Amino acid sequence: MKAIDLKVIKIIHVLKFLTYVVGFISFLSIAKYINPLFSGAFLFIFLVSLYFEYKNRFYVDRWIVNIFSLLVVGFTIYRIKTDELVIQLVEALLFIFAVKFLEEKKTRDYMQIYTLSIFLLAGLGLMSLDVTFSIYLIITVMMLSTSFVLLTFYSQDPDMELNQKILLKVLLKSLYIPCAAIPLTVVMFIILPRTQYPIFDFLNRPDKAKTGFTERVRLGAIANIQEDASIIMRVHMDRINDEALYWRGIVLDYFDGTSWKSSKKQYAIQNKPLIAQGSAVKQVIYLEPYENRYIFALDKPAFITLKGIKSLQDLTYVMPSSIEKRLRYEAVSIISDVFFEKDLDKATYLQLPEGISDEIKKLTKSLTRGDDTLKDIYAVYNFFNNGSFRYSLKNLPISKSPIDDFLFKARYGNCEYFASAFAVMLRLAGIPSRLVGGYRGGYYNDMGKYYLVPQKNAHVWVEAFVEDKGWMRFDPTPAYYETFGLGKKRDIMMQIRLIMDTINFYWNAFVINYNLDRQLSIVFAITKNIKRPQLKFNTKTLWFMKLVMFSICIVFFAFFILKIILKTKNREMYLLLQFYKRLNKYGYTKKPSQGLEEFVCSIKEDNIRTKAWEFVRHFEGIYYMDKRLDKLDIKRLKEVLRKI
Amino acid sequence: MSAINTGNNLIYLIVAALLSFMGISGFFGKNNLSGIDIEINIPQEIYAKREFPLKITLINKKRILPVFLMKVNINGKDVFFPFIDPKSSETRYLHVFFPKRGQYVIKDIYIYSVFPFNFFTRYRSLDKHFEFIVFPALKECSLISLYEKDRRLKGDRSSDSVGYDTDIVSIREYVYRDPLKYINWKATAKTGKLKTKELSSLIYRPIFIDFNEVLIRDTEEKISSIAYTIVKLIKSNMPVGMRIKDKVFLPDVSQTHRINILKELALYEGN
Numbered sequence: 001m002k003a004i005d006l007k008v009i010k011i012i013h014v015l016k017f018l019t020y021v022v023g024f025i026s027f028l029s030i031a032k033y034i035n036p037l038f039s040g041a042f043l044f045i046f047l048v049s050l051y052f053e054y055k056n057r058f059y060v061d062r063w064i065v066n067i068f069s070l071l072v073v074g075f076t077i078y079r080i081k082t083d084e085l086v087i088q089l090v091e092a093l094l095f096i097f098a099v100k101f102l103e104e105k106k107t108r109d110y111m112q113i114y115t116l117s118i119f120l121l122a123g124l125g126l127m128s129l130d131v132t133f134s135i136y137l138i139i140t141v142m143m144l145s146t147s148f149v150l151l152t153f154y155s156q157d158p159d160m161e162l163n164q165k166i167l168l169k170v171l172l173k174s175l176y177i178p179c180a181a182i183p184l185t186v187v188m189f190i191i192l193p194r195t196q197y198p199i200f201d202f203l204n205r206p207d208k209a210k211t212g213f214t215e216r217v218r219l220g221a222i223a224n225i226q227e228d229a230s231i232i233m234r235v236h237m238d239r240i241n242d243e244a245l246y247w248r249g250i251v252l253d254y255f256d257g258t259s260w261k262s263s264k265k266q267y268a269i270q271n272k273p274l275i276a277q278g279s280a281v282k283q284v285i286y287l288e289p290y291e292n293r294y295i296f297a298l299d300k301p302a303f304i305t306l307k308g309i310k311s312l313q314d315l316t317y318v319m320p321s322s323i324e325k326r327l328r329y330e331a332v333s334i335i336s337d338v339f340f341e342k343d344l345d346k347a348t349y350l351q352l353p354e355g356i357s358d359e360i361k362k363l364t365k366s367l368t369r370g371d372d373t374l375k376d377i378y379a380v381y382n383f384f385n386n387g388s389f390r391y392s393l394k395n396l397p398i399s400k401s402p403i404d405d406f407l408f409k410a411r412y413g414n415c416e417y418f419a420s421a422f423a424v425m426l427r428l429a430g431i432p433s434r435l436v437g438g439y440r441g442g443y444y445n446d447m448g449k450y451y452l453v454p455q456k457n458a459h460v461w462v463e464a465f466v467e468d469k470g471w472m473r474f475d476p477t478p479a480y481y482e483t484f485g486l487g488k489k490r491d492i493m494m495q496i497r498l499i500m501d502t503i504n505f506y507w508n509a510f511v512i513n514y515n516l517d518r519q520l521s522i523v524f525a526i527t528k529n530i531k532r533p534q535l536k537f538n539t540k541t542l543w544f545m546k547l548v549m550f551s552i553c554i555v556f557f558a559f560f561i562l563k564i565i566l567k568t569k570n571r572e573m574y575l576l577l578q579f580y581k582r583l584n585k586y587g588y589t590k591k592p593s594q595g596l597e598e599f600v601c602s603i604k605e606d607n608i609r610t611k612a613w614e615f616v617r618h619f620e621g622i623y624y625m626d627k628r629l630d631k632l633d634i635k636r637l638k639e640v641l642r643k644i
Numbered sequence: 645m646s647a648i649n650t651g652n653n654l655i656y657l658i659v660a661a662l663l664s665f666m667g668i669s670g671f672f673g674k675n676n677l678s679g680i681d682i683e684i685n686i687p688q689e690i691y692a693k694r695e696f697p698l699k700i701t702l703i704n705k706k707r708i709l710p711v712f713l714m715k716v717n718i719n720g721k722d723v724f725f726p727f728i729d730p731k732s733s734e735t736r737y738l739h740v741f742f743p744k745r746g747q748y749v750i751k752d753i754y755i756y757s758v759f760p761f762n763f764f765t766r767y768r769s770l771d772k773h774f775e776f777i778v779f780p781a782l783k784e785c786s787l788i789s790l791y792e793k794d795r796r797l798k799g800d801r802s803s804d805s806v807g808y809d810t811d812i813v814s815i816r817e818y819v820y821r822d823p824l825k826y827i828n829w830k831a832t833a834k835t836g837k838l839k840t841k842e843l844s845s846l847i848y849r850p851i852f853i854d855f856n857e858v859l860i861r862d863t864e865e866k867i868s869s870i871a872y873t874i875v876k877l878i879k880s881n882m883p884v885g886m887r888i889k890d891k892v893f894l895p896d897v898s899q900t901h902r903i904n905i906l907k908e909l910a911l912y913e914g915n
Contacts, residue, residue: 125654
């Protein structure tokens, strides 16, 4: 009997082991977000209870544990603060969780530990929106289901012992439950009823806002944004020409000599058509929270659908308050360098600070003639692009007269300097102009079909007003694609980052931003299809479906064939073939008429023959006795084979 | 539920996971009870007032899923099967005790399990029944000596069949494995070849028990005593016959004979 050889393991030991693992994983998931003092306390108590469990079998009395827990609850209530509510609750829970490990555990105590671990996971969900949550969720569900099954075994008979083999089977087969639960979870997640107005929204911690465009941009300030490598937005859309990738955000029109400001603007008249020529591009944008309320979209956004959004006359869009949470919105933009505006208040866009130096005025005068607006604009534009200026992010000329320093001393700067100087010079020439802040370029993720726009792509360009044409975009900053990561060769690290970002993108798109609207749209989509049962596919999809069906059939067919093959060509035959192969190397091939022993006798070399004999004797001993080869036999036979 | 109010999709995700987990576990719990068959092997001879083992085999007919933590309840007694592989079976023994003789049926067999989680217990009754007869309890008594006496008075009778008892029937050639003590040395010496005696076997004079004539007032005691006597006598190779009511069992020593008599006694219902 083989079963007797196997080690018998007590269920309780495995259960305890799993429970401690659950405990540690729960701790690990939230450790990042809580006070290190609590982390330390947890680890200490956890390790002490582990020590007690295995060395002394000593447990702390239940009443002590309960008093301890009550004290923690009291302390939490005492120090509670609304803005850190979740963290404090999680810390208290973690402490009670740790203390739970100290006592002698009965079935219900294990249940309590598992429940607490789910609460801690919920705490993680409230503290972080990261994709790592899903990993912890899956691990926790897997671990808990196995632990629950073992706990059920334990509750039937606390002294139950199972042999290793059966125990392993129990553990593995109990994993069927979470595996089957995962697809159902997805369905449940989609259909669970949502509300439009969350009541306990305050429990959700606002995301950490990124630095971004403010209403007042001091020269050199954008460089701070440009040092940030994190992602500001992801834009789901088709790939377009890199030249057109300007993400419009804020318009700055008032210059005080050192910084640009966005003056109070009027809301655009509703349904005012955007007059521009070009192709329309639809985008689905996921914007990370940042410090301002301006909403970004591809330049010349015709409209943006987002609750509470207002469009301004200068073709920018604002939210009522700064963006504290990740936003998802749809936008349609017209790809065009120009858009028309009637009845322009030219004075606003010709404003200049006092104390513009004569040198700038002189320079402007030398470049422009004043008869043709467009020609003048290009003349100034070419001045910046003739090679005497270079792009730099370091040691920017920050002073009381930064434009002068940039134009006549440093002759280098980042986009703000180029754009500011350009706009100031245009205004000096009597051409209405303004600065537009936003982002430039982005990495296109082919896997996820979206643009990844990092903070460092923050950019400022200029719009100049030309009579009869409208606002024209000019980007005086010398082309520096590399800074925007365009056209750069993608290395492996970048590939990995893109893969990770794709996962994150879908996580945000499908999980974090799922809401009532999308739920309703799914319902509509389904009902629409129900009304029209005759599905029409174009030939391409039809072919694809046929291909899928065909490959499924092939897979099934192959599976059955394989099963038959495996049945006939069993392990015995495999070993025998290996044996023939080995001997074939020495030039001995078994004739069909030869018996195994006869064949071995024909080997001339003594040492090979003895080894072959060993194999044959062993093989025949099993094969002709109608026994099946077991693992040990196979191992031995293989060893013999190796020596031949 | 907090999930509906916070609008936090991660809490929704946990709730969704827990709900589907509950649903799936319900399915697994239900599935655990399905595709199960039971076989109960009942010993051929069961006597009342004596514990004996029922061999219970639980068969898992499912293709993929094993059977976890299954309890089989038979006549109020539980047998526990912690794990049965798919397409396989496990055997356990249940010790049962019947105080009275007679016809019995095991029909209230149900299986139940708390799998997968110790929240609910699911039951399913198995539509199977097993009939069997419990023989009377064997009660030691003096009846046997009575019949022995009677038998001795009549004496043994040697039969024509060959055995190892008393009279020599013939002498034959030695065959390998004949016991040494049966070698007839005289004949061997005479012929120069090994010769073996062939002896006749003794047949005991049959004993006949008339149920009505046994003078024990309590019927149950009477039945038990007679059963004991018959079992004992047949064990020592003495043919026993019995008359009960209108039925007559002619004396015999065979196994079937014994069982038939015991069955009759088990089902005896008085006058």
